Each structure stands twice: as structure tokens, then as C-alpha cells.
Amino acid sequence: MLEIKCPYCGKRSQNEFAYGGDATVKRPELNKEVPDEEWDTFVYYRKNPRGNHLELWHHISGCRQWFKAKRNTATHEIIDTFELSDDIGDAS
Amino acid sequence: MKKYSVFSLIKNALSHHQNWDVAWRDPEPKKEYEVIIIGGGGHGLATAYYLAKNFNIRNVAILEKGWIGGGNVGRNTTILRSNYMYNANNLFYEEGMKMWRNLSQELNYNVMYSPRNILNLAHSDAQMNAYSRRGNSMRLNGIDAQLLYREDIKKIIPFADFSSNCRFPIFGALRQPAGGTARHDAVAWGYARGADDLGVDIIQNCEVTGFDVNNGKIQGVQTSRGNIKTKKIGLCVAGSTSLLAEKLNMTLPIEAHVLQACVSEPIKPLLDQVVTFGAGHFYCSQSDKGEMVMGGDLDGYNSYAQRGNLPTIQHVLTEGVALFPNLSRLKILRTWGGIMDMSMDTSPIIDKTHIDGLYLNCGWCYGGFKATPVSGLTFAHTIAKDEVHELNAPFRLDRFHTGHLIDEKGIGTKTWIS
Ligand SMILES: Cc1cc2nc3c(=O)[nH]c(=O)nc-3n(C[C@H](O)[C@H](O)[C@H](O)COP(=O)(O)OP(=O)(O)OC[C@H]3O[C@@H](n4cnc5c(N)ncnc54)[C@H](O)[C@@H]3O)c2cc1C
Ligand SMILES: [Zn+2]
Numbered sequence: 109m110l111e112i113k114c115p116y117c118g119k120r121s122q123n124e125f126a127y128g129g130d131a132t133v134k135r136p137e138l139n140k141e142v143p144d145e146e147w148d149t150f151v152y153y154r155k156n157p158r159g160n161h162l163e164l165w166h167h168i169s170g171c172r173q174w175f176k177a178k179r180n181t182a183t184h185e186i187i188d189t190f191e192l193s194d195d196i197g198d199a200s
Numbered sequence: 201m202k203k204y205s206v207f208s209l210i211k212n213a214l215s216h217h218q219n220w221d222v223a224w225r226d227p228e229p230k231k232e233y234e235v236i237i238i239g240g241g242g243h244g245l246a247t248a249y250y251l252a253k254n255f256n257i258r259n260v261a262i263l264e265k266g267w268i269g270g271g272n273v274g275r276n277t278t279i280l281r282s283n284y285m286y287n288a289n290n291l292f293y294e295e296g297m298k299m300w301r302n303l304s305q306e307l308n309y310n311v312m313y314s315p316r317n318i319l320n321l322a323h324s325d326a327q328m329n330a331y332s333r334r335g336n337s338m339r340l341n342g343i344d345a346q347l348l349y350r351e352d353i354k355k356i357i358p359f360a361d362f363s364s365n366c367r368f369p370i371f372g373a374l375r376q377p378a379g380g381t382a383r384h385d386a387v388a389w390g391y392a393r394g395a396d397d398l399g400v401d402i403i404q405n406c407e408v409t410g411f412d413v414n415n416g417k418i419q420g421v422q423t424s425r426g427n428i429k430t431k432k433i434g435l436c437v438a439g440s441t442s443l444l445a446e447k448l449n450m451t452l453p454i455e456a457h458v459l460q461a462c463v464s465e466p467i468k469p470l471l472d473q474v475v476t477f478g479a480g481h482f483y484c485s486q487s488d489k490g491e492m493v494m495g496g497d498l499d500g501y502n503s504y505a506q507r508g509n510l511p512t513i514q515h516v517l518t519e520g521v522a523l524f525p526n527l528s529r530l531k532i533l534r535t536w537g538g539i540m541d542m543s544m545d546t547s548p549i550i551d552k553t554h555i556d557g558l559y560l561n562c563g564w565c566y567g568g569f570k571a572t573p574v575s576g577l578t579f580a581h582t583i584a585k586d587e588v589h590e591l592n593a594p595f596r597l598d599r600f601h602t603g604h605l606i607d608e609k610g611i612g613t614k615t616w617i618s
Contacts, residue, residue, distance in 0.1 A: 109509055123511050127501045127616055130455075144601065151613060152453035152544040152600045156442035158504040181456070182504045 113189045114167045115175050128164030130154050131176045158182050162196070165189075201397035203308050223389060224268075224396035229403050232429035233261045235583060236421060237436055238408045238444065240264030242273035242384075242569060243561055244436035245391035245402075246576020247583070252398035254577070255584035260400045261430075263423060265407035269388035272438050273569065275506075275538035277461050277495045279474055279483060280570040281318045281379040282343055285334050288594035288606050289547065290341040295591055296574030297343075297378050303573060309390030311382045312488070318379025318474040319348070319356070321523070323368040327478055331374035338376070346375045356473060359526050367522060368479035379474060381485055387572055410447050411558075418557030432557045434583050439504070439539025441562040448555060452562070453544040453600045455615050458503040459495070459566050460512055462535040464527070466490030475523070482519035491533060494520055498540065498566075500616045508537045540566050542615035545599075547606035550579050550592040559583050560597065565618065 110122035136142040136150055161181045166174050176194070178187040190196055202208060202221050212220055235251060237244045240262045251257040280300055282293035299306075300313045322328045328347070335345035349372040354362055360370060392402055403425070410422035411433070420429040437444055439456050471486040481496045496516030499508040513535055521528045543549060543563030548571065550561050561579045564571065574591065581589040588596065599605055609618050 109511060121511075122509060129614065129616070130502075148601050149451075153451045154442075154453070154455050155446075155451060156455050156502065158443055158456075161502055163502065179501070181502045184503065184505055184509075 110184065110186065112165060112177065112186060114170060114173070115189050115191050116171045116173050117167060120167070120170060124167060124169040126166040126168040128166055128174065131162045131164045160187065201308075201393065223393040224402050227401045227403065229261060229263075229406065229423070229425055229428055230401065232420075233401070234259040234430065235432045235434065236260070236428065236430040237262045237434045238421070239271070239436035239438065239440075240268045240388075240392070240402060240404065241271040241436060241438055242387055242391065242572035243438070243564075243575045243579065244434070245388060245395055246572050247434055247436060247561065247579045248400045248576075249391045249395040249398065250576045250580035251584060252395060252400055254580060257584055258399035260395075261428070262395070262400060262402045263406045263408055263421070263428075264402070264404045265424075267404050268392050268402065269385050272538040272540070272564075273388045273572070274385050275461070275536055276384055276566075276569040277483065277485070277493050278381040278384050278569060279318065279379070279485065280313070280382055281376055281474075282570075283318065283320065283334065283338055283345065283374065283376045283379065284608055285337050286606055286608055287337075287341060289608055290338060290343060292574060292578075292591050292595070293571060294341065294343050295577075296571050299573035299577070300382060300570075303382075303387075303390070307390035307394045309386060309393060311386045311390055313382045314380045315378045316380040316473055316485075318376050318476070319353070319373040320375075320476045321353070321373045321478045322371045323479040324371060328371050331372070335374050344377055346377070348373045348375055357471070357475060357524075359470070360475075360523055361525055368477075381474060384569060387569075391572075391576070408444065413448065413555060416554070416556055418555060430557075432559070432583055434559045434561060434579060436561045436579070438541050438562065438564060438568065441541050441560075443504075448558065450553070452549075452597075454563055455502055455542045455544075456504050457498045457500070457540050457542050457616055458505060458508045458537045459498050459540050460508040460516075460535055460537040461493065461495035462513060462517075463487065463491035463493050463533050464530040465533050467492070467530065477519050477523045479522075480519040482516055482523065484520060484524070492527065492530065498542075498616055498618070499537075502616075504539055506537050506539060508535075540564070542618070544613045544615060545605040545607040546609045546611070546615070546618050548575070548595050549597050550575065550582060551588065551596045551598075552582065552586065553597070565615075
């Protein structure tokens with residue numbers, strides 16, 4: 109069982125959370141011409157690392173806030189969690 | 201290769217089974233091969249077998265970082281079916297189902313293909329409509345499919361919950377009679393023995409750590425057992441695909457996720473079908489040893505650990521007990537996990553790449569076992585002829601650019617909810 113620290117509620121069981129995927133994908137800016145490749149990359153392509161991964165989680169059965177977690181995909185260790193507004197770069 | 205037969209069995213029984221030939225050699229890697237297959241799972245082994253058998257390309261090595269059968273090919277719940285909605289999937293997987301019928305004879309190895317029916321249960325009128333549509337789509341592609349109703353199902357699985365206060369009553373089911381199971385390790389071992397017999401070198405404990413590429417052309421691989429030259433590489437590493445692609449500066453429309461399964465303690469024959477619960481995600485069959493083999497959802501977060509967590513097992517078994525209340529009295533014998541190469545439209549990718557001599561076989565999600573023969577057949581064709589086979593032509597990588605997705609599940613890019 110994963111124990112996930114919601115930045116707002118503290119440590120809770122995995123059962124209360126929903127996963128939201130890679131938090132490093134960036135939506136293309138809309139105030140410019142966006143080439144198809146950039147859209148494809150945004151929608152479909154993922155770095156999919158073995159090791160630290162910055163990802164979105166939703167405390168769906170709790171405070172219902174979205175937040176970011178830095179988690180190791182090889183060991184499942186959750187290294188830290190952050191509010192969405194925290195700019196912490198990428199996971200490595 | 202000495203053929204297995206009733207006579208060889210009697211002969212070897214007389215010498216107390218001490219004189220069987222090894223099923224495949226354990227060769228040292230050569231300096232160079234015409235084709236190198238990375239990954240000794242079902243798909244890699246089948247690909248090498250058909251390269252040798254159908255295209256007479258025998259100077260082939262399979263490089264496996266662990267042992268044959270240690271990956272997903274030995275971890276799956278062995279369900280075989282071709283009950284899809286879209287033509288591309290129907291035609292591809294149905295060719296695979298045809299191959300399963302003769303595979304034991306083809307390989308002279310009993311893969312224990314058991315066409316025992318797959319029943320996809322429906323629990324609402326809407327689901328019955330969806331299944332009748334899917335069944336029609338199958339029949340238009342020449343695949344037998346039948347729509348069954350509640351009374352029919354009662355006769356087939358009387359121990360399911362048919363009570364009046366059942367939360368998800370069974371309305372009916374879509375049945376594919378040819379659907380069933382096969383013994384997964386026998387598939388790996390049978391293809392390994394067959395490929396070895398045709399001259400393929402199976403090299404275990406040999407991890408590929410890098411690639412030699414020059415001017416956009418494959419020149420060889422770096423491995424834990426030295427560098428090996430080749431002009432053609434077939435990548436068949438399932439859950440590890442993104443890791444090897446990264447070494448080639450390629451990013452793919454794939455995420456790695458852990459899928460678990462479990463078996464109960466063995467019991468007397470109870471279930472002679474493959475059954476899926478339609479009000480959630482639970483599938484079940486009974487093995488020849490008597491264990492109930494059960495699986496369901498992904499754990500639901502990116503993972504390269506070949507193990508998962510208990511909440512998913514609990515969730516899956518809750519659904520199991522909702523369907524078959526008598527399961528509640530069974531103990532779970534073991535659980536395990538494997539790493540799925542989840543593609544962004546839940547369909548596989550079998551294709552050439554922008555690198556000359558690099559061929560890609562991945563994106564199997566959790567349905568790749570049933571595809572083992574046809575994946576090997578079409579991937580061998582793609583590698584040998586440097587062009588896709590008509591059956592894998594829809595499964596090209598550029599569909600994520602052109603928009604010709606095969607999104608059978610219609611779940612968008614949230615691969616973990618499929
Ligand atoms: C729990 C579970 C249940 C499933 N149930 C079903 C089912 O009912 N029906 C179905 O059709 N499918 C099912 N699947 C999916 C199916 O098992 C896979 O899609 C399929 O086995 C993948 O192809 P493979 O056999 O070639 O993979 P694998 O057996 O995983 O082969 C890949 C191989 O590549 C090797 N490798 C990785 N990296 C390297 C490297 N750097 N160098 C050398 N070798 C490397 C690995 O060690 C591994 O042996 C299930 C999977 C799981 C885990
Ligand atoms: Zn919270």
C-alpha cells in the first residue's frame with residue numbers, strides 16, 4: 109500500500125487518490141503557430157523514465173486538490189510532494 | 201532436434217528420463233549476426249522462429265537479459281481471443297487465433313491451446329447493445345460470435361450470482377467459442393526449441409546496454425557480454441521499450457505500468473470457461489492444476505517494478521466475489537506483477553523506424569500473449585522484407601501523427617485507466 113502525502117491533508121492511504129500522469133508535459137502555447145509535431149508530442153509522447161518521475165495526483169476522496177509528486181518508478185518510493193504552483197523543474 | 205512423441209516418451213521413461221536432449225543450446229555470442237532480436241519473450245522468440253522458418257534467415261541471435269520466459273510471457277493470465285470492434289484488430293488477432301489451432305503441431309510442443317469459450321458478461325441493456333454491435337463486427341470479419349441471454353448463462357456458470365438483490369445482475373454475454381487459454385511457458389519454450397533447431401542462437405543473461413548507429417544506420421549492439429555487429433535489430437522488450445528507445449534518442453507514445461494477477465489455491469474443476477465481469481474489470485479462468493487464475497486493472501501509476509500493491513488485488517477480488525460469491529471461501533496462493541508497454545491508443549506498434557535497420561515491436565498493453573504467433577509472423581516479415589505485412593500495416597508508429605488511431609477502448613491518452 110502506498111502512503112501518499114497530500115500537501116494539504118498529510119499522509120493518507122493510496123485508496124484516497126487518483127493518478128493524473130506525467131506532470132512535465134507542457135501544453136503548447138496558443139498565441140503562436142504550433143506545428144503538428146509539437147501537438148503530437150504533447151498529446152502522445154512520454155519520457156517514461158525508470159527512476160524519478162514527476163507526476164500529478166488528485167486527492168479525489170479527500171480535499172479534491174490536485175498536486176505533484178516526485179516518485180521513483182523502479183521502487184515506488186515517494187520522494188516528495190508539492191503544490192501545483194511550486195516550480196521544481198523536472199524530476200531528476 | 202529429436203521429435204517429441206509417444207515413442208520418445210516411452211523410450212525415455214525406460215531410461216528414467218536421464219537421456220532427454222536439451223531443448224535449446226547455450227551458445228557463446230558470435231561476433232556478428234544478420235539479425236539480432238532483443239528480448240527473449242514470446243514475441244522475440246516467435247519472431248526469430250518465423251525469420252528462420254519463413255524467410256530462411258538463420259544467422260539470428262536472440263539477446264535476453266534474464267532467462268527465457270522470465271518476462272511477461274511467463275506472467276500473463278493466458279487468455280486468447282479476437283473479440284474486437286475494429287477491423288484492424290479483428291483481422292490481426294483472428295489470424296493469430298488460426299495459428300493457435302495448429303501451434304502444438306507446428307512446434308512439436310504441446311502449448312495446451314484450450315478453446316473453451318470466452319464469455320464477456322453484460323450487466324445492462326446498454327452493454328448488451330454494445331456487445332451485439334461488437335459481435336456483428338466480429339461476424340462481418342468472419343469470426344464466430346454469439347450473443348447469449350441470462351437464462352443461457354445460468355446453465356453455463358450456475359454458481360455466479362443470479363440472486364434477485366445482486367448489485368450488477370447478469371443480463372447476458374458475448375461469447376467467442378474459439379477464445380480460451382494456452383500454457384504460457386510452453387509457448388516460450390516451444391518457440392525457443394523450434395528457433396534453436398533452425399539455427400537461431402538464444403543467448404540468455406545478455407543485456408543490451410547500447411547501440412552502434414552510424415549515418416542513421418544500425419551497425420551493432422553493446423551488451424553485457426561484449427559488442428555484437430548486425431545491420432538489423434528487432435526490438436521486442438515489452439515493458440522495457442522506452443528504456444532502450446531512450447538510448448537511441450527516441451521518445452515513444454508509451455508508458456510503463458504494472459499489471460498484477462493472482463491464483464487461488466487449487467480446487468476441483470469448477471469453471472470450464474474464460475469469464476470476464478462487465479461491471480468492472482475482472483477476468484477469470486481455471487488452470488489445469490485447479491487454481492483460479494484472476495486478473496483485472498493496472499495498479500494505475502507509472503511503474504518499472506515487477507510487483508504492485510494490495511489495493512488493486514483487493515479491488516479485483518471484490519469484483520470476483522461479486523460475480524462468483526463462492527470465491528470468497530478460497531485462499532489466494534500467490535500474486536505477481538509484470539510491466540506493460542501501454543500505448544497511447546491501447547493498440548500495438550509493429551513497424552520500421554527512421555533509423556535504418558531498427559524495427560519496433562511494442563505497445564502490447566496487457567493483451568500481447570494472444571498475439572504471440574501473429575506478432576512473430578508479421579514482425580519477421582517486416583524485418584526480412586523491410587516493409588510491413590498487410591496485417592500490421594494499420595499498426596504503424598506514424599498513426600499518432602496522422603490521426604489513424606486504433607482506440608479500441610476510447611479512453612484517450614490516460615493509459616492507466618484502461
Ligand atoms: C499479469 C499479466 C496478465 C496478462 N494477461 C494477458 C492475457 O490474459 N492475455 C494476453 O493476451 N496477454 C496478457 N498479458 C500481456 C502479455 O503477457 C504481454 O503483452 C506479452 O507477453 C508481451 O510480449 P513478450 O512475451 O515478448 O514480453 P516479455 O516476456 O516481457 O519479453 C520481453 C523480454 O525482453 C527482455 N529485455 C528487456 N530489456 C532488455 C535488454 N536491455 N536486453 C535484453 N533483453 C531485455 C526482458 O527480460 C523480457 O524477457 C498479461 C500480462 C501480465 C503481466
Ligand atoms: Zn488532500
